[in-house]
Amino acid sequence: MEIYKKSITELSDLLNKKTISSVEMTNYFLERIKTHDSKLNSFITINDRFALKKAAEADKKISNNEHHLLTGIPIAHKDLFSTKNILTTCGSKMLKNYKPPFDATVVKKLDDIGMVNIGKTNMDEFAMGSSNESSYFGVVKNPWNLDKVPGGSSGGSAAAVAACLSPVATGSDTGGSIRQPASFCGLTGLKPTYSSVSRYGMIAYASSLDQGGPIGKSAEDCAILYNEINGYDPNDSTSNHEQKIEKIKLNFTKENASKIRIGIPLEYFSKNLDQSISDEIFKSIDVFKKLGFKIKEISLPNHNFTIPAYYIIASAEASSNLSRYDGVKFGYRCKDPKNLEELYFKTRKEGFGKEVKKRVMIGAYALSSGYYDEYYIRALKIRRIIRDSFLAAFKDVDFIFAPTSPTTAFNIGEKTSNAVDMYLSDIYTTPVNLAGLPALSIPVGYSNNLPVGLQIIGNYFSESGILNIAHFYQKNTEWHLKVPKEFDNE
Amino acid sequence: MSDWESVIGLEIHVQLLTKSKIFSASSTSYGSNPNKQASYIDLGMPGTLPILNKSVIKKAVEFGLAINAKIAKQSIFARKNYFYPDLPKNYQISQLDHPIVEGGFVSISDKGNEKIINITRAHLEEDAGKSIHSNENNCTYIDLNRAGTPLLEIVSEPEISSAHEAVLYMKKIHKIVTFLKICDGNMQEGSFRCDANVSVRKKGENRLGTRTELKNINSFRFVEKAINYEIDRQIEILEEGKEIIQETRLYDENKNITKSMRTKEEANDYRYFPDPDLLPIDIDEEYIQDIKRTLPDMPDVKMKFYKDEYKLNDEQINIILSSFDIMQFLEKVIITTKIEPKKIVNYFISSLYIKINKENYDLNDKNIEPQEFCHIIEALESNKISKNNLKKIIDELFLKKDSVDKIIDNLSVKNGNDDKFIDDLIEEIIINNKKQVDDYKNGKTKILGFFVGQVLKKAKNYDPSLIKEKIIKALEDI
Numbered sequence: 001m002e003i004y005k006k007s008i009t010e011l012s013d014l015l016n017k018k019t020i021s022s023v024e025m026t027n028y029f030l031e032r033i034k035t036h037d038s039k040l041n042s043f044i045t046i047n048d049r050f051a052l053k054k055a056a057e058a059d060k061k062i063s064n065n066e067h068h069l070l071t072g073i074p075i076a077h078k079d080l081f082s083t084k085n086i087l088t089t090c091g092s093k094m095l096k097n098y099k100p101p102f103d104a105t106v107v108k109k110l111d112d113i114g115m116v117n118i119g120k121t122n123m124d125e126f127a128m129g130s131s132n133e134s135s136y137f138g139v140v141k142n143p144w145n146l147d148k149v150p151g152g153s154s155g156g157s158a159a160a161v162a163a164c165l166s167p168v169a170t171g172s173d174t175g176g177s178i179r180q181p182a183s184f185c186g187l188t189g190l191k192p193t194y195s196s197v198s199r200y201g202m203i204a205y206a207s208s209l210d211q212g213g214p215i216g217k218s219a220e221d222c223a224i225l226y227n228e229i230n231g232y233d234p235n236d237s238t239s240n241h242e243q244k245i246e247k248i249k250l251n252f253t254k255e256n257a258s259k260i261r262i263g264i265p266l267e268y269f270s271k272n273l274d275q276s277i278s279d280e281i282f283k284s285i286d287v288f289k290k291l292g293f294k295i296k297e298i299s300l301p302n303h304n305f306t307i308p309a310y311y312i313i314a315s316a317e318a319s320s321n322l323s324r325y326d327g328v329k330f331g332y333r334c335k336d337p338k339n340l341e342e343l344y345f346k347t348r349k350e351g352f353g354k355e356v357k358k359r360v361m362i363g364a365y366a367l368s369s370g371y372y373d374e375y376y377i378r379a380l381k382i383r384r385i386i387r388d389s390f391l392a393a394f395k396d397v398d399f400i401f402a403p404t405s406p407t408t409a410f411n412i413g414e415k416t417s418n419a420v421d422m423y424l425s426d427i428y429t430t431p432v433n434l435a436g437l438p439a440l441s442i443p444v445g446y447s448n449n450l451p452v453g454l455q456i457i458g459n460y461f462s463e464s465g466i467l468n469i470a471h472f473y474q475k476n477t478e479w480h481l482k483v484p485k486e487f488d489n490e
Numbered sequence: 491m492s493d494w495e496s497v498i499g500l501e502i503h504v505q506l507l508t509k510s511k512i513f514s515a516s517s518t519s520y521g522s523n524p525n526k527q528a529s530y531i532d533l534g535m536p537g538t539l540p541i542l543n544k545s546v547i548k549k550a551v552e553f554g555l556a557i558n559a560k561i562a563k564q565s566i567f568a569r570k571n572y573f574y575p576d577l578p579k580n581y582q583i584s585q586l587d588h589p590i591v592e593g594g595f596v597s598i599s600d601k602g603n604e605k606i607i608n609i610t611r612a613h614l615e616e617d618a619g620k621s622i623h624s625n626e627n628n629c630t631y632i633d634l635n636r637a638g639t640p641l642l643e644i645v646s647e648p649e650i651s652s653a654h655e656a657v658l659y660m661k662k663i664h665k666i667v668t669f670l671k672i673c674d675g676n677m678q679e680g681s682f683r684c685d686a687n688v689s690v691r692k693k694g695e696n697r698l699g700t701r702t703e704l705k706n707i708n709s710f711r712f713v714e715k716a717i718n719y720e721i722d723r724q725i726e727i728l729e730e731g732k733e734i735i736q737e738t739r740l741y742d743e744n745k746n747i748t749k750s751m752r753t754k755e756e757a758n759d760y761r762y763f764p765d766p767d768l769l770p771i772d773i774d775e776e777y778i779q780d781i782k783r784t785l786p787d788m789p790d791v792k793m794k795f796y797k798d799e800y801k802l803n804d805e806q807i808n809i810i811l812s813s814f815d816i817m818q819f820l821e822k823v824i825i826t827t828k829i830e831p832k833k834i835v836n837y838f839i840s841s842l843y844i845k846i847n848k849e850n851y852d853l854n855d856k857n858i859e860p861q862e863f864c865h866i867i868e869a870l871e872s873n874k875i876s877k878n879n880l881k882k883i884i885d886e887l888f889l890k891k892d893s894v895d896k897i898i899d900n901l902s903v904k905n906g907n908d909d910k911f912i913d914d915l916i917e918e919i920i921i922n923n924k925k926q927v928d929d930y931k932n933g934k935t936k937i938l939g940f941f942v943g944q945v946l947k948k949a950k951n952y953d954p955s956l957i958k959e960k961i962i963k964a965l966e967d968i
Contacts, residue, residue: 082537095536102530104537201537208766236539237768317766320569323580324534328632340630344573367571367761376763 002490003028004164005483008073008221011167015062015072022062022072026055026116029074033119033165036487039146042159044079044137045087045120058114069224071114076166078157079120080127081107081212082201090203091123091135091153094325094332094351104201105236106170106212106229113228118166122156125353126322127177127205129153130425133416134355141412142184143484144450148409151181157215158185163487168216168225172202174209175310176404176429179441182215183404183453186443186482188470189215190222191429193461194436195240197226198233204321206314207238209433218480219442219470223248226463243461252468254292260469262288263298263397268428272406280445280452281403284473288401291476293469298397300389302382303431307423309382310430311359312366312375318356319363325351358419387435394459399469402428404441404453428455438463442470443479451479494728496690496721497698498656499648502663503641504673505617505681506549512616512640513540513583520679524633528619532638534578539767542567546640547771549672550590550614551781553642556666556788557609559594561778567614567768571761576619576632584643586762589613590771596666597790598658607659608647615641642672648687648698653717657710660684665789669814683708686717689734690724699724700734704748707741716741720748792817800824800831809839815853816843822860829871837867841884849888858887862894875901876953912949912957916964919944930965938962 003011003025014020020028030048037043051074058072077083080090082100089095103111111117124134132140132155140155142148143163150159154171158181161169171178173191182189190213197212204210214225227248232241264285269278289295327333327347334346352360366375393400405425415422432439437460441453458466474480511518514531531538554561566588569581591612597604619637623630644663650656664682667673674681689701704720707713719741724734738757739748787795789811796802796810810817820838824831842863846853866883869875875883879901886897919941920927929937941961942954949957 080537088536090536098536100535100537102535199537200539203536204767206766235541237541238539238766316763320571320581320761320763323571323573324536324578326573326575326580328575329533329578330535340575364761367763369759369761372761372763 004032004487004490005481006167007218008070008167008216008224011073012069012071015058015067018062022055022058022116023052025072026051026074026118029118029166032163033160036163036165037160039486040141040143040150040159040163040165041138042122042140042150042156042163042165043076043119044089044091044122044156047086047117047119050086051116051118054111054114054116058116061114068113070110070228072116073168074116074118074166075110076119076121076157076160076169077107077117078154078169078171079123080172080203080205081120081170082203083107083117083120086117087120088203089120089137090127091125091137092352092356093136095203096136096332098331100201102201105198105233107201109229109231110225121154121160121169124153124155124177125356126203126318127153127172127174127210128318128355128359130176130180130422131410131412131415132156132159132181133412134353136353139412142409142450143487144186145409146486147411148450149184149412151184151405151409153177153181154189154215155181158182158187158189161185161187161215161217162484164483168214168221170212170225170229171215172205172210172212173429173433174205174211174314175433176426178213178215179404179429179439179453179455180426182441183443183451183455184409186451186479186484187215187217188219188222188440188442188474188480189213190226190440190463190467191432191438192226192230192463193240193438194433195238196230196243196245196438196461196463198231198236198239200233200235204317206317207321208317209310209314211433218474219440219467220250220474222440223250223467223471226467230463240461245461246464248464248467250468250471252472256468257292257472258294260399260465261294261296261397263296263393263400265298265300265303265393265400265402267300267303268402272424272427273403274407274447276447277403277406277408277452280447281401281454284444284454285401287477288473291472295401296397298393298400300393300400300431302385302389305382306386306431306434307427309379309386310426310434311362311423312379313383313434315359315363316366316376316379317363319360319367322352322356322360327351383434386431390431390435390437390457391459398458399462399465400457402455402457404428404455408447408450408452432457436460438466440466440470442473443482444477445479492725493693494690494721494725495693496651496688496717497648497701498650498652498717499687500644500646500650500656500659501685501687502644502646502660503683503685504553504644504663504667506546506640506642506672507674508543508545508549508640510543511638512543512546512614514638516638518639522635524631525635528634528637532578532634534580540583540765542768542771543640546614546642547590547773548781549670550612550642551773551778552670552672552785553612553644553667554591554594555778555782555785556670557591557594557596559609559612560592561773562588562590562592563773564588565590565613565771565773567765567771568762569765570615572758574618574621575630576621576634576637578619578634578637582616582618583765583768584615585613588770590773596659596662598655598662600655600658605655607649607655610645610647612642612644615643617641642667648689653714653721656686656717657714660710660713662789665811669786669789669817671814677708677710680708684713686713686720688717688720688724690721690728699728700736702734702736702748703738705738705740705751712741712743715743715746716748719746723748796831800835802832802835806832806835806839809843810835813853819853819860819863823863823867826860827864827868829867833871834867837870837880838863841880845884845888856888856890862887865894865898869898873953873956874898876956878953912945912952912960915945915948916941916957916961920964920968927965927968931968941965
């Protein structure tokens with residue numbers, strides 16, 4: 001039946017027709033995790049007991065006809081979403097035994113409609129990384145080539161969905177952490193408009209940039225999930241309650257396409273970009289042209305300042321957000337500290353990994369007196385310039401197409417010794433976070449047998465347009481249907 | 491005369507009177523078991539986010555308007571980063587560059603001389619928890635009940651020039667916040683406490699001397715003592731030709747000295763930055779005007795009114811304005827009765843005020859209604875009861891056994907106004923004491939005391955002045 005390949009709608013159909021129960025479906029995916037995850041290391045916690053109980057409840061709802069499209073469908077959550085009484089590690093030794101007493105809003109919303117949380121996925125420690133190599137729980141491997149990284153920081157979620165160990169997963173995107181792993185793993189991943197998805201219960205990395213979103217096989221799956229997780233949350237003061245977000249309907253036609261102007265920012269196709277990726281992107285742009293979209297070149301000036309600005313702002317916020325891990329109240333505590341100072345020093349020295357320590361130090365430095373204006377304030381100015389350049393572009397075009405990443409998935413260990421190289425892999429994704437815009441990555445081809453992602457960037461709250469464009473493309477192409485060979489079997 | 495002058499600025503921490511904390515729904519009430527009032531937000535659990543309690547904005551704006559300050563159209567919360575075990579997130583949410591209240595002033599009056607003290611700013615912030623150090627088992631316990639309690643920090647300009655002025659200023663602010671009912675003013679429970687920045691310089695010098703900061707002083711008496719000690723300490727050091735070290739010092743109330751806590755070199759770099767978890771507070775003019783309309787008169791306005799309209803003297807005014815409750819109580823009485831305000835205030839001072847002060851009560855503790863006090867003083871004014879009985883009535887009122895009307899009734903029966911018993915008694919005494927009556931008739935009016943005494947022997951607790959009147963009348967009638 002090839003259940004692993006199926007979309008959410010198809011799975012829901014099977015449950016509806018009682019071809020298969022949610023318990024069976026859940027067991028099926030748990031079995032796949034057991035069979036395959038030793039190769040990938042995409043899960044930190046497998047949630048079998050809770051999941052089967054939840055699936056049984058879902059089956060009851062389905063037979064009582066009290067269900068939602070997503071009832072009984074398995075999902076995996078990135079391990080920074082708090083799950084009540086279920087280990088939530090954030091990929092860190094600091095929280096390796098931490099069980100939150102409450103659910104994140106995103107988790108709760110999906111739980112309430114009966115989705116089955118089958119496990120918590122691996123990630124870069126505290127979401128700091130672009131390759132999933134900084135996790136305390138080990139490196140995650142790319143299902144398309146086990147020598148390659150899956151991208152980060154939502155690498156576990158991407159690897160799990162790409163290997164069909166879960167039909168869909170949640171991720172979070174601070175500088176590209178949904179889109180880049182989606183791109184590396186041949187998936188569709190949505191980074192929503194900042195404020196549209198509640199951050200409550202999502203363990204913070206950089207509060208003004210963090211945004212939760214779905215990673216799935218298709219735009220359709222992402223849209224279904226996004227429809228459920230967005231919305232105002234009184235527990236998150238920064239969550240949007242001015243803009244009413246309608247449920248997204250994927251009903252796009254050629255007629256609609258002809259009215260849409262797409263901008264191609266020339267700066268995003270410079271020497272940083274692999275030629276083969278550029279080629280694949282332009283091939284896909286030709287497809288969009290054929291589908292009726294109007295394509296034009298645009299300019300997004302000053303985006304070369306994005307990476308330093310991003311790393312200063314994100315690290316500054318992180319240095320403060322991560323202060324609470326001190327061994328006093330929860331999480332890891334060092335053994336036998338002699339005094340308070342040693343409790344702090346040893347706990348944080350032993351509990352945090354290298355990348356986290358580096359960013360906490362960068363951030364503390366950028367905020368310290370005498371450097372604040374020079375670093376933090378200047379970074380904020382660049383942030384404003386980036387946002388304004390996007391808004392100026394959106395006067396001319398409706399959406400922007402860009403590569404998601406300058407390279408395809410790279411080798412494990414290839415960039416760990418060169419921080420700048422690693423940070424530059426976020427060059428096309430971070431501007432979107434600085435501006436707070438929504439963007440989606442979709443697979444549009446292959447380079448050396450590794451997936452290439454196209455990024456569709458829209459204006460604030462234009463998720464409906466973005467997902468419709470992607471869905472329209474996916475209806476006419478098959479890149480999103482491909483499954484890595486090793487995992488393409490029952 | 492000393493040729494030194496001191497320069498003092500105060501930072502007063504006012505705990506805002508709210509039911510719940512500034513960023514969570516936990517209760518702010520005092521004295522419950524440790525950590526019973528700490529939610530996931532107060533604990534800084536990963537993934538939790540602060541939610542602003544909107545009532546603190548109103549209270550801050552009320553204070554700003556009361557001191558004639560500017561209310562910021564947009565104010566911003568910032569994080570003040572430092573590590574301390576009773577600060578759960580290891581940063582305090584406060585305000586730095588854009589406080590909610592800017593500028594403003596109060597006036598203080600020292601022996602009739604008015605002086606303006608300018609207020610730099612007042613900003614909102616969350617309180618920390620408490621660390622309780624135990625010597626017994628070499629442990630520190632942490633109680634986070636207080637963590638997240640809303641504070642308004644009021645920062646004065648360094649325009650205070652003596653410990654005495656500092657106390658007057660602090661009392662003025664105390665009066666304003668309690669009149670506004672934005673703070674309960676309870677200094678024992680730490681609802682109102684202050685830090686003092688103290689420096690000294692030679693008279694005529696324009697430059698400020700190096701200052702020290704005295705932390706967490708929570709009584710008017712200690713503020714005066716701590717500042718005076720610190721001024722003397724600094725002058726002594728400077729006169730020895732040494733330099734003052736900029737540092738934070740702690741006042742030891744038992745020894746009446748200040749001790750160094752940390753020097754500037756050890757001071758934290760707080761790495762302030764705008765809190766990305768909270769939106770800026772936007773306040774429009776309409777909101778400010780709405781609050782302005784409901785604002786009670788401030789003590790200074792009241793003071794002038796009492797002086798001009800009620801013809802009260804300074805001492806009386808000070809007593810009325812010593813607390814909001816007393817002021818409100820007396821104003822209700824003044825409105826309810828026709829008795830002139832001056833008399834009302836005197837009755838009050840000589841009875842209820844003495845009683846609550848002597849027995850350390852709050853006016854509200856015994857739920858005595860202004861209406862009840864009106865009845866009492868009206869009964870006094872109409873001579874229904876003797877003025878000697880005032881104290882007794884108040885005592886009975888505090889016992890709360892009988893209603894005020896019953897208490898008055900009990901006493902007025904014996905007043906003898908229309909009492910046949912008294913009239914008969916007087917007649918009997920006149921008949922039995924012919925000689926004394928003759929003496930009186932011959933002009934020996936001093937003998938009146940004898941008659942009054944005779945009557946009172948048999949009729950205790952009666953109003954002598956009334957009896958005296960009755961006797962005079964009876965003697966005249968012979």
